[in-house]
Amino acid sequence: MSDDIEPFGIRLGAAVEAHGPVCAGIDPHPSLLEAWDLPVSVKGLRRFAEIAVEAFGGEVALVKPQSAFFERFGAAGIEILEDVLAGLREMGTLSLLDVKRGDIGSTMLAYAQAYLDDSSTLRADAITVSPFLGLGSLAPAFDLARRTGRGVFVLAMTSNPEGASVQHAVWDGDTVGGAIIDAVSELNALAPADGFGDVGMVVGATVGKDIADLGLTERLVQSRAPLLAPGVGAQGATVGDVGRGFGVAASLVLPATSRAVLSAGPDVAALRAALSAVQEEASGLRLRVEQ
Numbered sequence: 332m333s334d335d336i337e338p339f340g341i342r343l344g345a346a347v348e349a350h351g352p353v354c355a356g357i358d359p360h361p362s363l364l365e366a367w368d369l370p371v372s373v374k375g376l377r378r379f380a381e382i383a384v385e386a387f388g389g390e391v392a393l394v395k396p397q398s399a400f401f402e403r404f405g406a407a408g409i410e411i412l413e414d415v416l417a418g419l420r421e422m423g424t425l426s427l428l429d430v431k432r433g434d435i436g437s438t439m440l441a442y443a444q445a446y447l448d449d450s451s452t453l454r455a456d457a458i459t460v461s462p463f464l465g466l467g468s469l470a471p472a473f474d475l476a477r478r479t480g481r482g483v484f485v486l487a488m489t490s491n492p493e494g495a496s497v498q499h500a501v502w503d504g505d506t507v508g509g510a511i512i513d514a515v516s517e518l519n520a521l522a523p524a525d526g527f528g529d530v531g532m533v534v535g536a537t538v539g540k541d542i543a544d545l546g547l548t549e550r551l552v553q554s555r556a557p558l559l560a561p562g563v564g565a566q567g568a569t570v571g572d573v574g575r576g577f578g579v580a581a582s583l584v585l586p587a588t589s590r591a592v593l594s595a596g597p598d599v600a601a602l603r604a605a606l607s608a609v610q611e612e613a614s615g616l617r618l619r620v621e622q
């Protein structure tokens with residue numbers, strides 16, 4: 332990495348300091364397009380995306396567009412996703428593109444170039460990746476992210492109920508999720524003790540109780556990883572659940588919510604008010620942890 336590129340963990344730390352830890356999702360579900368009185372079409376997608384960027388840009392630490400809802404419209408949807416990422420960049424708001432990529436190393440390099448290279452029109456500040464081809468296969472993404480000051484969030488304990496059958500499974504004396512947490516700790520070994528590392532993890536807001544039960548709390552703290560915690564709102568978790576479940580690891584958590592806030596749209600002020608209510612709750616969470 333050249334000297335003038337600021338590492339992702341530092342940029343994220345500054346954004347959280349300025350706006351609090353909440354991550355706002357842009358998930359243009361067909362039902363939301365309809366609820367916003369927009370056609371379920373490329374035209375409707377574009378308007379939805381423009382409103383969401385206007386509402387969240389400059390207001391929140393991190394915005395997470397869900398790639399699937401753009402990809403489903405083909406090339407025209409990808410073009411709108413590029414515009415969302417460019418719009419957030421212009422507004423100085425960090426983007427985390429939720430694409431959950433993972434493949435053999437040589438193919439992973441191409442995915443990394445698509446999302447993490449300075450020359451790509453689809454570049455984001457960070458992406459989500461899946462470690463289930465082995466964490467080592469993700470090395471091209473870790474390497475390119477480090478060189479360009481970007482971040483990578485590894486799926487560790489996902490928010491969906493089906494995730495436990497794989498992630499809680501025990502292999503060689505440890506859970507799969509626990510082994511991923513320790514591997515990410517090694518990647519973040521040089522991270523500052525009081526800040527975020529550049530490699531994050533996805534640990535669902537819905538799995539707080541499992542974290543404590545599986546004895547993973549302290550290992551999460553050791554990882555220095557920013558912990559994206561989707562599941563707040565539509566999946567039933569609350570910011571309070573994050574505080575109770577993550578315990579001392581809660582200071583690393585970025586509670587993420589999409590549908591619950593987006594359902595307040597299309598009015599920009601109403602979207603901001605819904606976001607701000609979650610931000611308010613999350614600031615209480617950080618205070619409680621620091622006590």
Ligand SMILES: O=c1ccn([C@@H]2O[C@H](COP(=O)(O)O)[C@@H](O)[C@H]2O)c(=O)[nH]1
Pocket residue numbers: 356358397429488489490491533535561562563564565566587588589590591
């Ligand atoms: O474990 C995971 C990983 C990713 N997600 C994604 O987050 C949002 C959640 O949306 P809500 O509307 O707030 O439920 C969505 O894009 C998921 O694909 C997740 O939910 N859980």
